[in-house]
Amino acid sequence: MTMSENESKTNSTVPDEPIISGHSYDGIEEYDNPMPGWWVWLFIASIVWSPIYILGVHQFGFINSYEDDLSEQQTELVEIRAAFEAANPTATVTEESIAAYVGVQEHIDSGAVLYSTNCAMCHANNAGGLIGPNLTDEYWIHGSKNTDMFTVITEGVLEKGMTPWGAFLSAEQRSQLIAFIRSVQGSNPEGAKAPEGDMAVAATEATSEGL
Numbered sequence: 001m002t003m004s005e006n007e008s009k010t011n012s013t014v015p016d017e018p019i020i021s022g023h024s025y026d027g028i029e030e031y032d033n034p035m036p037g038w039w040v041w042l043f044i045a046s047i048v049w050s051p052i053y054i055l056g057v058h059q060f061g062f063i064n065s066y067e068d069d070l071s072e073q074q075t076e077l078v079e080i081r082a083a084f085e086a087a088n089p090t091a092t093v094t095e096e097s098i099a100a101y102v103g104v105q106e107h108i109d110s111g112a113v114l115y116s117t118n119c120a121m122c123h124a125n126n127a128g129g130l131i132g133p134n135l136t137d138e139y140w141i142h143g144s145k146n147t148d149m150f151t152v153i154t155e156g157v158l159e160k161g162m163t164p165w166g167a168f169l170s171a172e173q174r175s176q177l178i179a180f181i182r183s184v185q186g187s188n189p190e191g192a193k194a195p196e197g198d199m200a201v202a203a204t205e206a207t208s209e210g211l
């Protein structure tokens, strides 16, 4: 590209009668081009917004500050973590860890609520048994230890109609249910089903263990 070609190209972009702003620095002059409309409106909008924002954050509090947002989300995080820990997915459940729930009134009460919502339709309100076996006697089909019950409640016995609860109730809730079942041991309710399974090995020990 020769010099003259280059010049004529540059010249062609210059308006016929350029509006010059009128000042000249070292011989350099400036066109007086207006700013594009969208830019001007954005500029005006940001000026209008700024006092609203300042008052909203610092005076009236209807706009959250960065610290507000942060603490809100941290609270949420604490709640999510607490819920996760309450669900106790990784906790090792042992005979003793369940025994710690047995005989504790608070856990028995929570267990009773869980029982009446989830279990009573099959094991009867008084736990004397309906479709499912009597849970108040000392006979157990699947074993009388806390961990035996925990396994049955967690995994269910699908072919016999006992639902698995592992995915719906936390380890703590399942332990509270056992606390409830232990609390109605020997209550001998009216209309209770006949015993099924084997007599508990050292049933009295198992019952009184956590008391």
Ligand code: HEC
Residues within 6 Å of the ligand: 114, 115, 118, 119, 120, 121, 122, 123, 131, 132, 133, 135, 139, 140, 141, 142, 143, 149, 152, 153, 157, 160, 161, 162, 163, 165, 177, 196, 197
């Ligand atoms: C849909 C009916 C049904 C529901 C709901 C149900 N169960 Fe059962 N459950 C059964 C049946 C049936 C059996 C007997 C299983 C077998 O014969 O192997 C059983 C067995 C059991 C056993 C073992 C009893 C033994 O003799 O070894 C326990 C403990 C138990 N259920 C607790 C619960 C708890 C706690 C809940 C509520 C979270 C519950 N069940 C909800 C039907 C049910």
